[in-house]
Amino acid sequence: MTDPSSTTDLYAHLQAIDSVTLDADATFADLTSLHVGGRPRLTVRCATDSAVxxxxxxxxxxxxxxxIVGGGSNLIVADGELDLVAVVLENREISLTTEGVLRAGAGAVWDDVVLASVEAGFGxxxxxxxxxxxxxxxxVQNVGAYGAEISDVLVQVLLLDRTTGEMEWVPASSLELAYRYSxxxxxxxxxxxxxxxQLSTDGLSGPLRYGELARRLGATEAGERHPVADVRAAVLELRHGKGMVIDPADHDTWSAGSFFTNPIVPVALADEVQARVREVRGAEDAERMPRFPAGGEHSAKVKLSAAWLIDRAGFGKGFPGEGAPARLSTKHTLALTNRGSATTADVVALAREVRDGVQAAFQVILVPEPVWVGVAID
Ligand SMILES: Cc1cc2nc3c(=O)[nH]c(=O)nc-3n(C[C@H](O)[C@H](O)[C@H](O)COP(=O)(O)OP(=O)(O)OC[C@H]3O[C@@H](n4cnc5c(N)ncnc54)[C@H](O)[C@@H]3O)c2cc1C
Incomplete structure (x- = not known):
């Protein structure tokens, strides 16, 4: 092989591959939804599985x-000149069968996949x-929202094994899918x-499990199923209200979504947090503290709301206020946002301040949800 340090050689080799486009100018600020991060050595866009x-x-x-970069919506990458190549997946084909089997290339825009499913009446x-x-x-992180997770419907994934170069369909059960993890x-x-x-084909949604969504749809019983298009419309409406649908004109959506996962803690710690809230903010607020059985392998534990803890630790929506390049979203305390001129360093500093503040207030250590590259919160 040629000299790996030579960009010219690398260019020549990559350019010889079908369905590949090279881009020397893109930065991670262009490639991510937070719009922060430095310049990779090169950006390589791949339009087919074999190109990838x-x-x-x-x-x-x-x-x-x-x-590997998809939509860059769960990524925080270091500032500056970076010694790495960004490989952007653009294999975007989507196919559906009448039996409700949907296949999508890794580079397909996820919401296009959802739209195709809803238009076909699949649930x-x-x-x-x-x-x-x-x-x-x-x-990759078993995405989930409004009571559903991809693991509910994922049958198999086509994997490229980087040690053998083999492409193989593997069952979802081999991925150890869990809350925001695989x-x-x-x-x-x-x-x-x-x-x-594998989707359902009777035109109805999966059973509604999320109170706010069920109420929005007028559901009267737990687990009701509603027409898929109605559920999609209600979810999009709720998400827009929280700045959780990307809108280039709205800096509240220049984020990585939920920045911290909801902490899963022992019952005793949840009780202590609640006692602390009672002491500082009164009984009424303490009674309202969201706490849910964590379920699954964590059945003896409790899931708390990271957004609620952040707020009660003194970091309200929009913290630290006008003029700061990185702020909490003005619509949701769990989203760290770039107001237009933030760097990765600004976002990391804010993340650290929030994490440390919650720890100081409640002894709960929040864990970031996005993938960090070349930078750390500690
Ligand atoms: C406004 C907003 C709202 C969000 N809401 C939610 C939500 O409700 N629920 C939720 O779960 N997430 C949410 N997210 C987070 C994010 O959208 C999801 O995690 C999404 O699945 C990330 O996809 P991506 O293609 O952008 O991944 P990227 O950010 O491009 O990559 C994330 C990680 O996955 C790896 N990766 C990407 N593609 C592949 C691949 N094909 N093979 C192997 N590794 C890969 C990357 O290398 C990286 O490590 C939100 C983000 C934003 C900005």
Missing amino acids: AEVVMLLDALQMNFL GIECLSGIPGSAGATP NLKFSNRAVVLAIEL
């Missing part, structure tokens, strides 16, 4: 640092309407090339 596979295997053979992913990013990233997250072992979902 060839590019990934070439960069691995050259032992070159690279990062199962309408609650995931409006989540930014790509189809291929949905299993064994693909924080790992470089494989690239998702496509996903396959």
Whole structure:
């Protein structure tokens, strides 16, 4: 192989691969929804599965640092000149069968997938309407919203194994899907090339499990199913109100979505947090503290609301106020946003302040949800 340090050689090799486009100018500010981050050595856009596979295997053979990028909506990348190649997935084909089997290329825009499903009258992913990013990233952190998760309907994923170069459909059960987690997250072992979902075909949504959404739809019983298009419309409306649908004109949406996961803590710690809230803010507020059984492997634990804790720790919507380049969204305390001129360093400093403030107030350590590259919160 040629000299890996030579950009000219790298260009020539990559350019020889079909369905690949090279871009030397893009920065992570262009590639991510937070619009922060420095310049990769090169951005390589891949329009087919085989282009992705060839590019990934070439960069691995050259032992070159690279990062798979979908929509960049769950990524925080360091500022400055970066010694890594951005590999952007643009294999976007979507297919559906009359039996409700939906396949999507990893680079398909996730909300296009949801729209195609809803237009076909298929049910199962309408609650995931409006989540930014790509189809291929949905299993990576088992995306979820409004009581649904991709794991509810994911049957299998087409994986490119980076050690063998093999492409193979593997069952969803092998991915250890859990709350905002799979064994693909924080790992470089494989690239998702496509996903396959099994959806229902009777025109109705999955059972409604999220109170706010159920109320919006006038549901009277738990688990009711409603026409998929109605559920999609209601979810999009709720998400817009919280700045959780990307709108380039609205800086409240220049974010990575929920910045911290909801903490899962022992019952005793949840009780202590509630006692602390009672002491500082009164019994009424303490009684309102959201706490839910964590379920699954955490059945003895309690899930708290990160957004609520952030607010009660003194970080209200819009913190720290006008003029700061990075602020909490004015619509939702859980989104850290770039008001237009923020750098990664600004976002990280705000994340640290919020995390430390919540820890000082409640002894709960918030864990960031996005993937960090070349930068850390500590
Ligand atoms: C406004 C807003 C709202 C959001 N709301 C939600 C929500 O409701 N629920 C939720 O779960 N998330 C939410 N998110 C987070 C984000 O949209 C999801 O995590 C989404 O799935 C990320 O997709 P992406 O293509 O943008 O991934 P990227 O940010 O491009 O990548 C994220 C990570 O996945 C890896 N990756 C991406 N594609 C692949 C692939 N094909 N194979 C292997 N690794 C890959 C990347 O290398 C990186 O490590 C929100 C984000 C924003 C900005």
